Amino acid sequence: MVKVFVITYSTYGHVNTVAESVVKGLEKGGVEVGRYQIAETLSDEILTKMHAPPKADIPIIDPKNLPEADGFLFGFPTRYGTTPAQVKTFFDATGSLWTKQALAGKPAGFFFSTASQHGGQEVTVFTSLPILAHHGIIYVPFGYAHPHLFDNSEVVGGSAWGAGTVANGDGSRQPTQKELEIAEAQGENFASVAKKLAA
Template sequence: MAKPKVFVIYYSTYGHVHTLSQSLVKGALKPGTVDVELYQIAETLSEDTLEKMHAAPKANVPEITADKLADADGILLGFPTRFGTAPAQVKALFDATGKLWASKALQGKSVGMFFSTGSQHGGQESTAYTFLPHLAHHGMIYVPLGYPSAHMFDNDTIVGGSAWGSGVIAGPDGSLQPTYKELEIAEIQGEKFAQVVTKLAAGSEQKDNAEKQQSAAKASENVAAADSQNPAASAPAQLAKPAADSAPQADASAAAAGTSAAAKEKGGTMRKLVAKFKKAFK
């Protein structure tokens, strides 16, 4: 069986989320049970605007397309906050997923999120939960981080990240770089997420196999049942029922197939049978 695929997908203007994404990749590779691919989300701002914002040059990482999302078993999605919510670039990617929504292509895929904010209380958590409707509408499974690292209880230094996902505090002017604590939390998130994706993939493979076995068993039961109900095939000629008696059986199968003609005919046959019984017990 091929390994499940985890896509680490990020958008980053100044590079903080890109740096964090590398720790998520490292962590996701740790258990050795998933393949990991790194992508970035396409820019929607003009060169001119980016220059005025002093944006960092884009890293040499392939861009994700909406269609490509369907190839992942799990997605770790990272982005910097914009007024406590996701940036337009991420929204643009998801606004292009109408076809995937219609075909339920993302249904059941796991998603974890990671973030960056300028300030300590700038909205890492609100950025996570305001993105949840996208996941809900696609039927995707949100995998929160919880508190798997002692760094998350450290109140002596500024540490990004929360139960919603790992994170970086970039500083109001973007001058802070991800700390080793933030990177460690991100690595743990990658690892935990890979474990969840692996378990879900194993579970769905088991379910597929069980379903295949069940439908094979059902098919052979049906063949056996059809044989036993077909007197011409299974009963000796002298024991075969007269055509009139076997009519209800034929009717029942046709009615089960949902034809209204068969249903009408079944009603007629029942009336005939009732009349027969009445006559016999007179």
């Protein structure tokens, strides 16, 4: 069976909530899912000062295990329009895979969380594309494949680049039902692409 890794970094839990719906969509699409999180680089002292909750009980991904998957969906919050330092550290540790082109030809997509509607959901993915290009990983955008992405009656995270949520600056807003439905649809769509490429 085709295997897709869902790999997240989440400080306050919003991305992990979206990931649950992504996983649901992948499983609905008929692929095996491996669920992982990226290691934290901040100290417990700093995280306490940030009022961050304890990390979810999800296995830490070791970069050397990436070749075991047929595809990847990465989820993380934006930091000034790019990846958080934790995610950058993770990708910086994939050099040995790059030298062997061990991930070339595998598909990947993204989902994300921002503090505001214009907090960088699209540009965060855009600034991550060079990582995929250097590995030869095939970027799979979501497109406007769900009607909620056309909904202008309320704040709805996500775009053609992937599912998303808007958390507010204080993290008080949780992913909405519409955002979670978009995430599930992205998972199901990605499963279809991953299966075709694996064939």
